[in-house]
Amino acid sequence: MPPAIAGWFAARGWRPRRHQLEMLDAAEAGRHALLVAATGAGKTLAGFLPTLSELAERPAEGLHTLYVSPLKALAVDVQRNLLTPIGEMGLDISVETRTGDTPSDRKARQRQRPPNILLTTPESLSLLLSYPDSFALFAGLRTIVVDEVHAFATGKRGDLLALGMARLQRIAPGMRRVALSATVADADAYRAWLAPDGDIDAVTLVEGEAGAEPDIAILLPEGRVPWAGHSGRYAAEQVMAEIEQHRTTLIFCNTRSLAELIFQDLWKANALQLPIGIHHGSLSREARRKVEQAMADGRLRGLVATASLDLGVDWGDVDCVIQMGAPKGSSRLLQRIGRANHRLDEPSEAILVPGNRFEYLEARAALDAVEAGALDHEAFREGSLDVLAQHLMACACAAPFDEGEMLAEVRSALTYSALTAEMFARVLGFIRDGGYSLRAYDRFKRLTQNADGSWRVSHPRFIQQHRMNAGIIVEATMLNVRFNNGRTLGKVEEAFAATLSPGDTFFFAGLSCEVVRIDTEDLIVRATSRPARIPTYGGARMPISTNLADRVRGFLWDRDQWARFPDDVREWLEVQDYRSALPKPGQLLVETFPREGRHYMVAYGFEGWNAHQSLGMLLTKRMETMGLKPLGFVASDYSIATYSLEKVTDPARLFSADILEHEFVDWVQQSHLLKRAFREVAVIGGLVERQHPGKRKTGKQVTFSTDLIYDVLRRYEPEHVLLRAAWADARAKMTDVGRLANLLDRAAETMLHVDVERVTPLAVPVLTLIGRERVATGLADDALLIEAETLAAEAMRID
Numbered sequence: 001m002p003p004a005i006a007g008w009f010a011a012r013g014w015r016p017r018r019h020q021l022e023m024l025d026a027a028e029a030g031r032h033a034l035l036v037a038a039t040g041a042g043k044t045l046a047g048f049l050p051t052l053s054e055l056a057e058r059p060a061e062g063l064h065t066l067y068v069s070p071l072k073a074l075a076v077d078v079q080r081n082l083l084t085p086i087g088e089m090g091l092d093i094s095v096e097t098r099t100g101d102t103p104s105d106r107k108a109r110q111r112q113r114p115p116n117i118l119l120t121t122p123e124s125l126s127l128l129l130s131y132p133d134s135f136a137l138f139a140g141l142r143t144i145v146v147d148e149v150h151a152f153a154t155g156k157r158g159d160l161l162a163l164g165m166a167r168l169q170r171i172a173p174g175m176r177r178v179a180l181s182a183t184v185a186d187a188d189a190y191r192a193w194l195a196p197d198g199d200i201d202a203v204t205l206v207e208g209e210a211g212a213e214p215d216i217a218i219l220l221p222e223g224r225v226p227w228a229g230h231s232g233r234y235a236a237e238q239v240m241a242e243i244e245q246h247r248t249t250l251i252f253c254n255t256r257s258l259a260e261l262i263f264q265d266l267w268k269a270n271a272l273q274l275p276i277g278i279h280h281g282s283l284s285r286e287a288r289r290k291v292e293q294a295m296a297d298g299r300l301r302g303l304v305a306t307a308s309l310d311l312g313v314d315w316g317d318v319d320c321v322i323q324m325g326a327p328k329g330s331s332r333l334l335q336r337i338g339r340a341n342h343r344l345d346e347p348s349e350a351i352l353v354p355g356n357r358f359e360y361l362e363a364r365a366a367l368d369a370v371e372a373g374a375l376d377h378e379a380f381r382e383g384s385l386d387v388l389a390q391h392l393m394a395c396a397c398a399a400p401f402d403e404g405e406m407l408a409e410v411r412s413a414l415t416y417s418a419l420t421a422e423m424f425a426r427v428l429g430f431i432r433d434g435g436y437s438l439r440a441y442d443r444f445k446r447l448t449q450n451a452d453g454s455w456r457v458s459h460p461r462f463i464q465q466h467r468m469n470a471g472i473i474v475e476a477t478m479l480n481v482r483f484n485n486g487r488t489l490g491k492v493e494e495a496f497a498a499t500l501s502p503g504d505t506f507f508f509a510g511l512s513c514e515v516v517r518i519d520t521e522d523l524i525v526r527a528t529s530r531p532a533r534i535p536t537y538g539g540a541r542m543p544i545s546t547n548l549a550d551r552v553r554g555f556l557w558d559r560d561q562w563a564r565f566p567d568d569v570r571e572w573l574e575v576q577d578y579r580s581a582l583p584k585p586g587q588l589l590v591e592t593f594p595r596e597g598r599h600y601m602v603a604y605g606f607e608g609w610n611a612h613q614s615l616g617m618l619l620t621k622r623m624e625t626m627g628l629k630p631l632g633f634v635a636s637d638y639s640i641a642t643y644s645l646e647k648v649t650d651p652a653r654l655f656s657a658d659i660l661e662h663e664f665v666d667w668v669q670q671s672h673l674l675k676r677a678f679r680e681v682a683v684i685g686g687l688v689e690r691q692h693p694g695k696r697k698t699g700k701q702v703t704f705s706t707d708l709i710y711d712v713l714r715r716y717e718p719e720h721v722l723l724r725a726a727w728a729d730a731r732a733k734m735t736d737v738g739r740l741a742n743l744l745d746r747a748a749e750t751m752l753h754v755d756v757e758r759v760t761p762l763a764v765p766v767l768t769l770i771g772r773e774r775v776a777t778g779l780a781d782d783a784l785l786i787e788a789e790t791l792a793a794e795a796m797r798i799d
Contacts, residue, residue: 037208130397149179162413183331185375198414228768232353236265276302283490326359329545330369365551383415386681400456505532543608610736634769655747677726
């Protein structure tokens with residue numbers, strides 16, 4: 001270690017940790033490296049130590065290290081925390097960020113005179129690679145550091161980054177790849193993803209020293225664990241009491257809507273008027289930066305946040321983390337717990353606030369999983385074709401490319417290693433002219449083949465179009481929320497804004513806002529003290545992980561565990577055991593019972609909300625065909641309930657595996673799901689533009705465009721590359737078909753059908769959702785509202 005760095009450690013009374021030294025060793029040997037270390041173990045410093053060491057000994061001009069993070073906030077935070085030690089070491093090393101928030105003049109200057117270390121995101125890296133000067137910019141690149149690799153490696157942003165790394169490796173063959181994470185369950189899978197050509201042996205695994213065991217508690221209400229709900233709102237006063245007792249508390253919520261709701265609840269309970277804030281991805285950049293700075297300065301006692309802050313951001317004064325509702329996964333919980341204390345040798349303090357009785361079991365399962373070091377496995381899959389199309393267009397914007405050379409480069413990314421030459425040619429053909437059905441239109445002819453066979457961009461306007469529309473995150477179209485004076489608060493989804501009229505009120509950024517008027521792209525508001533509702537946001541809900549679901553199933557069957565539970569939770573399970581049954585691990589319990597003229601069927605699948613929601617659609621379709629007159633269904637992470645006018649006597653017929661061959665295909669093709677998936681892949685693949693020079697399309701215009709193209713392709717070119725990509729998305733992301741198939745397999749082999757005379761204790765949490773979630777089945781519009789306590793009293797009677 002150079003004297004300047006060694007002296008800096010000594011001046012602080014610190015010793016370099018073993019894993020930090022091992023990262024230096026890997027760099028010296030020229031090897032790629034994956035570091036898996038607990039939060040607070042100095043991971044980020046370990047990732048940068050080889051860079052600081054090299055630049056301290058051999059100062060150089062130009063870009064040396066590229067740091068890629070999944071969040072803009074993380075890049076800014078790392079810059080702040082990296083500049084301090086660099087300054088204290090007296091090193092002449094420049095560090096800058098480049099994200100969507102970076103001013104355009106600075107972006108242009110960075111390409112000409114880059115810093116030594118550039119902190120960015122996968123999307124910003126992809127844009128950099130679209131410029132002709134990218135070859136000069138990255139020619140001397142020595143290292144790429146991927147932080148929080150678990151957060152995006154298995155998704156489309158990971159596909160984009162993998163392709164970006166393949167391109168960088170070609171530009172700078174000696175570049176080392178480094179990845180950092182605290183919560184990787186299968187290190188070998190990530191080593192293979194990180195390595196060029198998937199060569200796992202080229203990546204050194206560095207494991208960090210174990211940290212102090214976290215101190216995690218489950219907050220129980222002063223009364224009883226609720227039967228229903230998933231927000232933990234009942235505990236607002238208890239959460240406020242925790243805020244009062246700690247220096248700084250982070251309160252994590254699983255959705256932006258819940259964050260706004262919890263903030264309002266806490267504000268009402270905030271008798272001491274303590275400074276508390278809110279942070280989520282829909283708030284304006286100014287609002288987020290203001291809150292982040294207030295946290296960094298130690299001026300906030302509490303901060304309500306979503307996943308926008310659960311990665312890496314280091315605020316040393318945070319001494320307590322509270323999770324509202326179930327964590328949904330042990331890895332996510334561990335990640336969030338690590339925000340407290342953020343020091344390896346001190347235990348992080350965390351509190352879980354379960355929303356209902358099943359969530360209590362899930363919270364207990366999460367605690368056990370964290371204690372056992374059992375993290376959630378992430379499934380890698382084949383790279384997405386729409387992402388590949390975007391990447392190829394970016395490469396063409398920089399310079400013409402040879403088809404064979406580009407295919408070899410793309411295949412060096414593990415997720416595209418099995419890509420056939422035929423499919424690659426089809427993706428190229430799509431970028432060239434849109435495909436067979438669209439080739440008559442000039443606006444889709446983005447690539448042209450040169451005489452030597454290489455591919456170039458057909459017209460400069462396509463380069464500008466690409467750069468304006470590139471990106472992997474396709475959010476629902478948003479409207480700016482702003483005051484008349486121009487101050488922007490953030491964005492709400494167009495679908496929510498469409499439900500508002502002048503005079504309506506809604507909570508946003510912690511304020512009660514009254515709608516003044518709605519312009520094309522702006523929702524003009526003024527502050528008010530009137531009661532308000534909470535904005536709703538679309539997007540996939542986080543389903544319970546398989547890891548936690550298996551543990552919850554184990555709790556139901558293992559009576560020895562019940563002594564650990566509160567009295568009312570234990571009683572709930574005991575009465576269920578007496579009145580019906582509890583499923584063995586791996587078994588599918590299906591209950592049927594009548595109530596108020598309707599017949600109910602409840603299946604306890606534990607496969608997560610997405611899979612259950614999909615199955616509900618399929619079951620009601622099949623029930624309709626069988627003459628059972630279904631009225632609707634509701635789904636939770638743990639179970640699904642259908643209700644009908646006729647009794648289900650043979651559930652096995654409903655749950656047969658051929659439902660995925662018949663009803664599933666028909667449903668996905670006829671529902672909005674495939675169209676929604678197609679809209680995303682069409683935007684990512686560059687077929688439809690979100691922005692045009694001088695104007696931006698509204699969400700309705702984008703949807704109208706994609707719906708028209710979708711209908712044309714479905715009719716004339718059903719095998720189109722983008723329809724294939726949309727099907728992959730609809731199966732994996734929107735319907736969770738893999739877990740759905742698991743559930744049907746269990747049904748075929750292990751179904752236990754219990755017919756009872758009335759509602760059971762286990763059924764109460766899901767039945768309370770009826771009336772809150774509307775499902776149009778084409779047969780009935782059911783407005784049935786069921787009071788949880790009435791249901792519970794009926795279910796818990798043992799006569």
